[in-house]
Amino acid sequence: MALTYSEKGSLGEVAPDFELPGVDGKTYRARDFLDAKAWVVVFMCNHCPYVKAVQDRINSLAKQYAPRGVKVVGINSNDSTKYPEDDFDAMKACAKEQGYVFPYLWDTDQSVAREYGAVCTPDFYLYAPGSKGRDSNVMVLKYRGRLDDCWSDEAKVTKRDLAHAIDRVLEGRDPDSVQPPSMGCSIKWK
Numbered sequence: 001m002a003l004t005y006s007e008k009g010s011l012g013e014v015a016p017d018f019e020l021p022g023v024d025g026k027t028y029r030a031r032d033f034l035d036a037k038a039w040v041v042v043f044m045c046n047h048c049p050y051v052k053a054v055q056d057r058i059n060s061l062a063k064q065y066a067p068r069g070v071k072v073v074g075i076n077s078n079d080s081t082k083y084p085e086d087d088f089d090a091m092k093a094c095a096k097e098q099g100y101v102f103p104y105l106w107d108t109d110q111s112v113a114r115e116y117g118a119v120c121t122p123d124f125y126l127y128a129p130g131s132k133g134r135d136s137n138v139m140v141l142k143y144r145g146r147l148d149d150c151w152s153d154e155a156k157v158t159k160r161d162l163a164h165a166i167d168r169v170l171e172g173r174d175p176d177s178v179q180p181p182s183m184g185c186s187i188k189w190k
Contacts, residue, residue, distance in 0.1 A: 004120040004186040008179070009144025015039070015127045016115040020075065020105040023092040028073065028103050034129070034137050037069030038169045040162070041125040043118040043187065045078045046094045047085040050184035051121050053151050055098055058122070061147075062102045065166055072102040077113035078121070078188040086188070113187055120184040122147065124162055128169045142169050145179035 017030040033039045042058060044051045062072035080087035088106050095104045107113055116125065124147055130140035143165035150156040165175035 003183060006120055006123045006144060006146075006182040007117060008181070009117075009125065009141050011141055011144075011174075012130075013141045014130070015041070015125075015139040015141065016112070018107075018112045018115070020107055020112060021088075022103045022105050023088070023095045024103065026103070028105055030139070033071050033073065033127075034139065035069075036071040036139075037129070038065070038071075038142075038166050039127040039139050040070065040072040040166070041116070041127065042072065042074045043077060043113055043116070043121055043123040044074045045076045045083075045086045045121045045185075045188075046090050047078075047083060048121040048185040050151055054122060054147055057147060057154060059098060059100055059102070061163060061166075062100075064163075066101070068170055070166055070170070074100065074102060074104045075107050075112060075118075076104065077107035077110045077118065079110075079190045080108075081190070083188050110187075110190060118187060120182060120186055122182055122184050123187075124182050126162065126165050126169065126175070143175045143179055144182075146182040149180070151183065 078086040126143035127139035128142045147162045148157045149159040168175045
């Protein structure tokens with residue numbers, strides 16, 4: 001397990017589009033989330049101990065903010081040949097077992113992770129509606145950082161960084177400029 005920290009995001013950058021299969025049998029595109037008041041993208045997987053430690057918190061965050069127009073999506077980009085516990089069937093089982101209330105998508109060729117610049121699991125991105133040109137709606141990056149300040153023990157959490165950033169976006173404000181990086185296992189590249 002190679003501990004890796006997320007990189008500083010280019011705030012204001014437009015979310016790259018994608019087309020990925022979900023464990024629910026549907027195909028999702030980034031543009032499917034343009035109606036969200038805020039959109040959280042989490043690069044995650046099934047086997048990483050850092051993801052396992054926070055997956056309930058991710059699911060709780062999705063439940064908590066859904067009534068306020070926030071959408072969450074999980075994307076698994078790990079090499080499932082070397083890590084079969086991250087293959088599509090295992091993703092389906094994990095999503096069912098954990099009761100994920102958000103789409104869990106499979107980035108089989110790792111192109112989406114590369115396009116977004118994801119480096120670890122979990123790696124959190126928060127986007128908010130923006131505009132580019134006159135007629136095209138886009139989502140722009142507002143936050144890239146950690147979920148909270150204690151990945152290993154929810155009882156010891158004192159700062160809920162991602163939730164705070166979401167709250168600020170929903171209030172029409174930018175998140176704090178200091179965005180502590182997420183940390184976790186490196187994405188398992190092919």
